[in-house]
Amino acid sequence: MEKINIIDLKFLGTEEAIASFLIETSIGPILIETGPESTFENLTKGIQYLGFQIQDVKHVLLTHIHFDHAGAAWKFAEWGASIYVHPVGLPHLASPDKLWNSASQIYGDDMDRLWGKMSPIPESLLHAVENEQILVFGDTEIKAFHTPGHASHHIAWKIGDHIFTGDVAGVKIENGPVVPPCPPPDINIEAWKISLAIIKGENPQSLYLTHFGVINDINPHLDNLSYILDDWANWIKPFYQEQTDQKEVIPKFMEYTQNQLKREGCNNDIIAIYEYANPSWMSVAGLYRYWKMKESGRL
8 A cells, every 4th residue: 555645845934835745656656746946955855754865756747737836847857757747738848948938927036936947858758648547656556637627737646545636626724715726827617617526526535735735525625616716706707807907906806815714714824825825816817817718708
């Protein structure tokens, strides 16, 4: 029976904002999620604490290619590790310039502080994983489920009765509520709800959230996520329809979402971690784009 270890990457010096998961199998450790390159030193320490070295990790599975989940994958590839990713995401890891330059327009001089560096991964080490494909690592089988909604290139990984959900099952910090990360450009609420149904249909015993930790109360968690996803989208919709500048909407949305968190008992420290894991301004941009695509008939 494989052992699942959660490694806290201590993103921006905080606890329980971004996780990586080290799975001990009969052929050695495999990793699900790498986090950004900016937290690679913390990831290395976490792996060493568990009794392994970076070069022991020969297989890295990514839920999707956003920097907070996949930004350090190239570091493992330097040691010859195989990287498993959605077919749509694969070209962006082989040639990350477009991905990096696009993010640079958003984050500017903050790129290094937040995400560190990103280098190309040789295509010989990149493996495109199809929907419901089963990967076998010694005695461990891992099944991939394409789960778009948050990102078109999203995979949830199932090991036994456990599913590693990336961002599709939302963000939940400590005892706070689950919330949906909605960055541009791929938000598709209809597809997201289908993905949630796929996860439910697998009847998992637990969900492992990259942001952050283990969920055992599966159906209420996913139902609450679906509710808040609609709530946020419908809150944004009138501003989009009135063509209100997003910069004006962001502080209003932050106030709205922070009040939701406070009603659930979250203090300012917990709210700050929610912002690290799921920045409010990103959800404004993502939901604006969702309504634009919806109105144009492209969703």
